Amino acid sequence: MKNNFPVFISRICLLLGSWFCISSAYAESRINMPQGVTPMSHDIYALHMMIFWICVSIGVLVFSVLIYSLIKFRKSKGAVPADFHEHTVVEITWAVIPFLILVAMAIPATKVLMRMDNTDDADVTIKIVGYQWKWKYEYLDQGISYFSNLSTPVSQLNNQAPKNEWYLLEVDRPLVVPIHQKIRFLVTANDVIHSWWVPALGIKRDAIPGYIHESWARIEKTGTYRGQCAELCGVNHGFMPIVVEAVTPEAFAAWVQQQTAGKTSLPPDIKKEKSQAELLKQGETLYTTHCAICHKPEGTGMPPAFPALKGSVIATGPVKNHIAMVLNGKPGTAMQAFKEQLSDEDIAAIVTYERHAWGNDDTPRYGKEAGGTVQAAQVASQRAESTHEKLN
């Protein structure tokens, strides 16, 4: 047996080695930290590589002595144990040398850290708010604000459709930022702790309710940079990606123009009534983006944490309660207030959809309150009411 072991082991290693080469030949899995596109990410990368090589050198040194000893001083080769078991000078030396190496590592690390801490003189300030499970971006000076949701279709998540290149790393509305300008990020959260992480920018900041944390970036190259929430934040923690679109300052200015113009010149006409068919169609799409992550496309939810909407008391009961639930959410649960994220038209469409989908409009079964259509005007008046109540 004894002699078979080395042979056995070397065969396994060979097998693994070859498999490793093959598998990495046809897939371009990256194996190191990205160098990134900001001064911060370059600094981090340089530090990372420095410590890495220091560790490798110490490792090579220690492991060589170890391997040498294991080969040289084997009992089976007749090694006789020496009789030393203490040497104060040697021991102090190998405490002091690592200490000096550590000092050498600490100096550049401290410098980088202090540079990172400086968020003064920003050109653009963006507030980032983590929600279960999406990000909200507010451009404080430009008055732009929107949510950014995962846009990978459910069919891909459930393996019913082939996964596209940016599976789980794509959103409906990316964060748009200018290059060459100092962007200050203010990071916080609405419900639980999240963490806003974009490796290429060298930024990871925990988003913590009640706190605002700062960070900054000056991006060097236009491009699309992707990241994910890095702090466990509940069931869909793995499904709240970040996409940053870095564009030239001119393109950014144009984008800002477009966003703000769209807002003022086209006041939504909430008086306009829509047909039920129209509402249902619009509602289904909106439901898939905003609600299906918790309540599921089939309306079955994930009880008991996330209730089913199929046959639910609220979705088949009085319309007023249904609208109120969507507008104001339920504090202290994952059911957040949607009034900031969705317009009156959107909510009208979603509520209408929910009241008809999955057989919820079955009046013989659920009573005469079930079903019905909701128009934007009704949502608007309820929204006004709830704001009024708050003020009192």
Place this chain on the structure above:
Amino acid sequence: MSTAVNDVHEHEHEHPEGFWGVLGRWLFTTNHKDIGTLYLWLSFIMFFVGGAMALVIRAELFQPGARIVSPEFFNQMTTLHGLIMVFGVVMPAMVGLANWQIPMMIGAPDMALPRLNNWSFWILPFAFSLLMSTFFMSGPAPDFGWTFYAPLSTTYGPKSTDFMIFSIHLMGLSSIMGAINVIATIFNMRAPGMTLMKMPIFVWSWLVTAFLLLGVMPVLAGAVTMMLADRHFGTSFFNAAGGGDPILFQHVFWFFGHPEVYILIMPAFGVISEVVSTFSRKKIFGYRFMIYAIVAIALLSFIVWAHHMFTAGIPLVTELFFMYATMLVAVPTGVKVFNWVATIFKGSISFEAPMLFAIAFLFLFTMGGFSGLMLSIVPADYQYQDTYFVVAHFHYVLIPGSIFAIMAAIYYWLPKWTGHMYNETMAKWHFWLTVISINITFFPMHFLGLAGMPRRIPDYALQFTDFNRIATIGAFIFGFSQLLFLINVVRTVRGHGPRVGAKVWEGAHGLEWTLPSPPPYHSFTVPPEIKN
């Protein structure tokens, strides 16, 4: 070394027969060996339970897309896997080793507080039943990670969280009593002539561990009690909306959590010191510095907790302080590794299973130490934090660190405990399969983390597929290889394998090897004489 004057004065210990008799014997036992055995079996069972959970996690991550379990269940798996491995496997195993070995190594008949000992064990099965019962409740089992950060675990936690809280209270109670017992035993029960600086390093490492336990378990109890109050009694310790502070939770948790990781590794240092010295047939190099290093690590462990929170936005000076303190831990840890290597250097080495595990410990624990050093550099940690790089790091220090040391200890002392030699061939297979599969599992995780894969996600982007596959394959080999360990232990306990004498290993030193194998029920009824 010492020889024991051991006039074998064994009481007639009638072990009762029949179901109730056997149950009563184990339920009411106050004997350190019985209790040690109970601890070790509990740990062994939980190892397979926690391991099965790990395999569910790895199976789900074999390829992208929703596959086997829902994200909800996945989160429960990561949470319970962590809690069980820390509190149900490594800690009980270390306490089990302490129970068996400390009295034998210091020349005592038993632990100082035998009834307390009984109680501190028998609390645990209840604690773990409580924890596991959460799977059968309406609503999810705890699903917020083993670090149970507020407010995810308080305002947003499932109902079953309360059961986890009480379970942790019980575990804490058990650990505190165990620690008191270890300290009382070491301070009061040493054979005459065994001064503190003559104690085996394993005993020293446990003494320091016991003080760490006393220092931090009450803090953990405090943290979960505050959670309970936030959940039910209207307080807002951790609730920002009520004027509380979610970061406070992290401070309290990691003030416990960081020393806790040294609680898991310190006794392992002790085991490795014993094993390396025995199979190199050479006294441990730098005994005094080894002790100083253990004490230094223990002290430092109290002032490094915020390195788990670098991205949580703590002030610059605080970050610098915790970075420097954390880097300092590398100095005493380095001394330990260098001294182990120096012990092997110019020894006369043989490669029985305990030594193989100890050598793997030296290589792989050191690698975990390197990634730890990388993590201590704050700016770099901004990229590593909460990624698979961290997962790789702590699995490298916990499996080849703590778990390998436990395996080494079992192979090393099992012949002493049972009077029979384990099957060396099977042990070697176990070793090689384990050490290879562990690297297949965890080495690729470094790459995954660096390339940007966050931890605790049930599904991932396509670019991470390759390494996740490799890791999953490794995990399954690792998991199933442990059956060899189980079989080997059961065979040995049941008396298969050749009988062994008092001194099982040629190079072994220490009082336990002066007792017959298996040792008498009350280890040293007459204190041995300590020479030298």
